[in-house]
Amino acid sequence: MNLDAKIPSGPLEEKWSKHKGDIKLVNPTNKRKHTVLVVGTGLAGASAAASLAELGYKVQVFCIQDSPRRAHSIAAQGGINAAKNYPNDGDSVYRLFYDTVKGGDFRSREANVYRLAQMSPNIIDQCVAQGVPFAREYSGELANRSFGGTQVSRTFYARGQTGQQLLLGAYQALMRQVDAGKVQVFDRREMLDLVLVDGKARGIICRNLTTGAIERYAGDSVLLATGGYGRVFFLSTNAFNSNATAIWRAHKKGAAFANPCFTQIHPTCIPVSGDHQSKLTLMSESLRNDGRVWVPKDPVDRKKDPSTIPDDKRDYFLERKYPSFGNLVPRDVASRNAKEACDKGLGVGASGLAVYLDFKDAITRDGHKVISDKYGNLFDMYEKITDESPWKVPMRIFPAVHYTMGGLWVDYNLMSNIPGLHVLGEANFSDHGANRLGASALMQGLCDGYFVIPYTLGHYIASTTLSKVDTQHPAFAEAEAGVRASIDRLVATGKKGQKTALEIYRELGHVMWEHVGMARNEKGLKSAVDMIRKLREEFKENLRIPADTDGINKNLEVAGRVEDFLQLGELMAKDALIREESCGGHFREEYQTPEGEALRNDDKFCHVAAWEWKGENQEEVRHVEPLAFENIHLAQRSYK
Numbered sequence: 071m072n073l074d075a076k077i078p079s080g081p082l083e084e085k086w087s088k089h090k091g092d093i094k095l096v097n098p099t100n101k102r103k104h105t106v107l108v109v110g111t112g113l114a115g116a117s118a119a120a121s122l123a124e125l126g127y128k129v130q131v132f133c134i135q136d137s138p139r140r141a142h143s144i145a146a147q148g149g150i151n152a153a154k155n156y157p158n159d160g161d162s163v164y165r166l167f168y169d170t171v172k173g174g175d176f177r178s179r180e181a182n183v184y185r186l187a188q189m190s191p192n193i194i195d196q197c198v199a200q201g202v203p204f205a206r207e208y209s210g211e212l213a214n215r216s217f218g219g220t221q222v223s224r225t226f227y228a229r230g231q232t233g234q235q236l237l238l239g240a241y242q243a244l245m246r247q248v249d250a251g252k253v254q255v256f257d258r259r260e261m262l263d264l265v266l267v268d269g270k271a272r273g274i275i276c277r278n279l280t281t282g283a284i285e286r287y288a289g290d291s292v293l294l295a296t297g298g299y300g301r302v303f304f305l306s307t308n309a310f311n312s313n314a315t316a317i318w319r320a321h322k323k324g325a326a327f328a329n330p331c332f333t334q335i336h337p338t339c340i341p342v343s344g345d346h347q348s349k350l351t352l353m354s355e356s357l358r359n360d361g362r363v364w365v366p367k368d369p370v371d372r373k374k375d376p377s378t379i380p381d382d383k384r385d386y387f388l389e390r391k392y393p394s395f396g397n398l399v400p401r402d403v404a405s406r407n408a409k410e411a412c413d414k415g416l417g418v419g420a421s422g423l424a425v426y427l428d429f430k431d432a433i434t435r436d437g438h439k440v441i442s443d444k445y446g447n448l449f450d451m452y453e454k455i456t457d458e459s460p461w462k463v464p465m466r467i468f469p470a471v472h473y474t475m476g477g478l479w480v481d482y483n484l485m486s487n488i489p490g491l492h493v494l495g496e497a498n499f500s501d502h503g504a505n506r507l508g509a510s511a512l513m514q515g516l517c518d519g520y521f522v523i524p525y526t527l528g529h530y531i532a533s534t535t536l537s538k539v540d541t542q543h544p545a546f547a548e549a550e551a552g553v554r555a556s557i558d559r560l561v562a563t564g565k566k567g568q569k570t571a572l573e574i575y576r577e578l579g580h581v582m583w584e585h586v587g588m589a590r591n592e593k594g595l596k597s598a599v600d601m602i603r604k605l606r607e608e609f610k611e612n613l614r615i616p617a618d619t620d621g622i623n624k625n626l627e628v629a630g631r632v633e634d635f636l637q638l639g640e641l642m643a644k645d646a647l648i649r650e651e652s653c654g655g656h657f658r659e660e661y662q663t664p665e666g667e668a669l670r671n672d673d674k675f676c677h678v679a680a681w682e683w684k685g686e687n688q689e690e691v692r693h694v695e696p697l698a699f700e701n702i703h704l705a706q707r708s709y710k
Contacts, residue, residue, distance in 0.1 A: 071326060071682050073695040076481040077181045082701050086185045089482070090525055094532035101126035104531055105289040107274055109261050109316055111138030113233075113512060114495030115295030116240035117519025123247035125524055130287060131244070132259045132276060134311055139241045142297055142309045143515065146233025147448065148354035149217065149225035150197075150512040152190035157214050161222040163187045170510060171702050173219040173400050174475070174503020175654035175670060177332070177678075180701055181482060182501050186510075189517045194226055196520055200239035203228050215444075216359050217508040219400035219709070225509040230354050230448040236512055240519070259285070260627065261316040262556075263549045264292065264323045264491065271490035272539045273546060275553050279627065282620045284550055284557075286541035291490045291527060294320060295519070298474035298496040300333065302635045302642065303587070304579020306471035307339060307352040313631040314638055317478050317497050325486040326479035326680035326693065328499035330638065331646035334506055334655045335588050336472030337404035340455055341424045345576075350470040351455055353427075354448055355508040358397045360432035360441065361465065363388050363404070365416040365425050372418050376426055376464050387411055395709040402505045402655045402668075403709060405469035409588050410666070412468070419466045428464035469588060473511060475502045475655065476645075479680045479695070483526035484518060487680075489534065492527060494518040499678065504654025557619055560629050564615025571629035574609050578602065578632070578639055586643050591659040598643040606636045641681060641690060648692065651675045663706075672704055 078089040096104070104127055108119040111133040123129045133141060153166040167187040171178060194212070198204065204226050205213040214223040228235040247253040258279040265273035265288070273288040299314035300306040321327045338358065340351045364384045366372050371379050387407055389396045397404075408425045411417060418424050433441050438461075442449070449460045456466070477499040484492050484500070495515035502510065539545075585598035609632070615625045651671035652661040661669045670676075678695040 071680070071693050072487055073326065073479065073680055073693055074481065075179065075695060076483060077179065078482065082180060082184050085181050086188060093525060093529035096528045096532050098126050102128065104128065105130065106291050106293060106527065107132070107287055107289040108293045108295060109274065110141065110295035110297065110497070111244070112141035112143035112295060112297060112495065113236055113240055113515035114497075114519045115293070116141070116237065116244045117516050118293055118295060118494055118523050119253055120240060120243035120247055121520050121524045122527065123250070123252035129247070129253045130256065130289065131253055132256045132261060132274070134258065134260050134279065136257055138244060138255060138257070139237060141237060142312050143237045143512070144234040145307070145309065145352065146512055147230040147352065148356035149215065149227035149232050149509040150193070150236065150516075151217070151224050151507070151509040152194045152226060152513065153187055153224060154191050154194060155224075156211055157223045159222045161224050163190075165222065166190060166224065168702060169220050170501070170507055171503065172707055173507035174505050175668065175707055176503065176672070176676070176699065176702070176704055177329070177653055177697065178501055178503035179697065180699060185522070186501050186514060186517050189521045190513055192521060193513060193516045197236060197239050197516070200243060202235050202239045205229065215356055216398055218355055218358065218398045218404065219395070219507040220398070221395065225356070227356065230356070230445060230451075233512060236516065240516070261296075262319060262553045262630070264320045265545050265549045266323060266488065267539050267543060267545045268537070269489060270534070270536070271488050273541065275546070275549050277553070280622060282623065284553055286546045286550060288539055288541045288543070288546065290531060290536050291492060293492045293494060293523065294478065294497050295494040296497050298477065299638060300471045300474050302578070302639050303471040303582045304576055305342065305347060305350050305583070307336060307350050310348045313634070315631050315634050317493070318634040318638055320478060320486070320488070320491060322683050323488065324683065325488050325491060326682055327476070327641065328479040328678050328680045329476035329645070330642045330681065331586070331649060331656050332475035332504050332654065333471060333642070334401060334473040334475060335405040335469040337401055337408055337469050338427065338467050339470035339472075340452065341419060341421065341466055341468040351451070352470070352472065353452060353465065353467060355401065357427060357445060357448060357465070358404070360436075360444070361397065361427040361429050362386055362431060363397050363408070363425055363427055365411045365418060369415045372416060372422065376418070376428070385411070385416070392709045399709045400505060400507060401472075402657070405588060406657060408467075408469055424466040424468045426464035427467045429460055430464070433461070471583070471587070473506050475499065475504060475506055479678070483529065484522055485526065485530060490530065492523060494523060504656055556630070557626070560613065560626065560633070561615060561619055563610065563613045564625070564629070567612040567614040569608065569612050570614050571625060571632045574605055574613070575628065575632045575635070578605055578636060581605070582639055582642070586639070586646055589657050589659050590646050592647065595643050595647040599640055599647070602636060602640045602643065606640070609633060609636060644690075645679060645681070649675055649679065668707065670706075676704070
């Protein structure tokens with residue numbers, strides 16, 4: 071398998087500008103001759119589709135929701151990073167680059183991350199021009215706040231609705247192109263296979279989720295912007311409909327899957343309240359700017375009214391252990407420390423699986439209005455869900471699965487090892503290494519869509535011989551037949567089985583959280599592989615799917631996604647088992663410092679692991695892309 075990252079030569083600061091000067095172009099008239107298929111309408115997908123249509127390409131966009139604006143990017147709350155240094159507190163492009171590489175525990179490509187930092191100011195300018203209502207200072211200048219893993223304020227925000235406001239900006243740009251006749255939107259479609267012609271990505275097979283019809287679409291390139299695979303854990307901060315089917319089906323057609331074990335646990339979520347839940351609710355990391363994280367020092371106090379526990383009886387453990395960063399340590403560090411406190415019997419709430427996030431000092435210091443202006447809608451959301459007011463009592467929070475740093479392997483041009491298959495945003499593995507810093511997902515998605523793919527897609531098209539292909543090509547018939555056979559197999563099993571896909575899905579989630587979650591070890595990972603294999607067998611033999619394939623069939627939708635998650639979950643456990651080190655969100659209990667911090671093994675694992683599908687019931691093959699650090703010195707990550 072060829073894993074050529076295609077990183078341009080030259081100094082780090084000049085790689086992207088040099089690359090843009092060297093790549094081939096498509097003239098305006100020729101752009102109109104090419105059709106691009108964009109799967110996903112979140113920040114990465116919507117921005118890419120709008121930008122490519124603006125350039126003149128014919129674009130077809132697909133989403134599983136009833137509208138592109140319902141993509142899960144709307145759920146992002148806290149902000150988007152950019153190195154504009156408005157607060158004049160020492161920020162720079164290099165510092166954003168450094169913080170991101172360090173935050174990812176030195177498991178990302180320097181060149182990709184530096185480009186992201188370089189483009190970040192342009193993203194803010196683009197969004198402001200689109201009317202995104204970022205918060206502003208009294209002077210009129212855009213406001214900034216801090217996020218975990220940094221010592222500067224570089225996060226731009228729109229209260230606690232940043233993702234929604236950014237998506238509305240991208241959605242408006244997209245709909246402008248729809249109105250101009252340059253973009254066709256296909257909603258309520260789910261991609262079920264990738265079509266290859268002469269080894270190149272030339273189309274997709276979709277299921278119409280309303281009618282049940284299987285549909286073919288052809289183009290000159292396919293862009294996947296379908297988000298991450300955190301729903302493999304069942305309970306996560308992602309929407310229930312979020313899934314990995316598009317990238318997993320592409321993987322089974324030959325696209326390498328990189329670093330599947332790198333998943334992020336977010337420390338600031340509303341704790342699990344029972345088996346009735348289908349997802350968990352995120353509380354923005356921005357809350358850790360003013361909220362203080364603590365637990366009682368004495369286990370006997372953990373069920374007391376927190377207001378009755380004096381300050382000297384509280385353990386502000388993040389401030390104690392990490393004085394330089396305090397409550398703004400990165401997400402993986404904060405999450406592990408919250409788990410450690412609860413494991414010691416200091417967790418609060420009925421379950422004992424929560425810590426306090428307390429705003430009393432901030433309210434006293436800054437006043438009700440200042441805190442309300444910053445976090446009012448987040449406080450309201452918390453109160454509606456828990457029936458407790460953060461104005462009166464501390465929030466109770468606990469870590470939950472949030473973001474996935476792994477994804478399909480891509481080179482510097484955002485193209486997978488399959489020619490013509492480009493992957494954007496969270497669906498690729500590219501920029502975050504082993505741990506994503508907060509407020510960087512929105513930055514990456516918009517950078518990929520607005521500022522990278524418009525150049526690199528043109529280079530691919532101008533450099534590639536693309537024969538005329540339509541949906542009557544035999545490759546489409548073959549791919550459609552495979553999709554229909556898979557659906558027929560599920561339905562046939564579903565008529566005789568006894569257990570619903572949702573029941574099996576919950577069991578998978580439990581296995582993943584217990585053994586492939588915040589802390590992993592050899593015994594647990596091996597057990598996870600065995601248990602997932604048993605679940606896969608049960609899925610094949612005992613699945614129950616009410617109704618048939620015609621029309622809306624939520625049971626069939628979920629079943630297809632769960633089958634993919636079962637295969638992906640096994641691969642994640644294997645990837646975690648082989649990576650004998652701790653880095654970022656991948657914490658192996660056998661590999662930690664005496665202080666309990668993650669202990670990397672750079673000699674053996676300073677690389678990207680890229681897995682190759684070899685067929686059903688065949689072991690996948692692990693390939694390696696070495697990582698070179700020429701501008702940042704490899705060091706033990708410390709936030710103390």
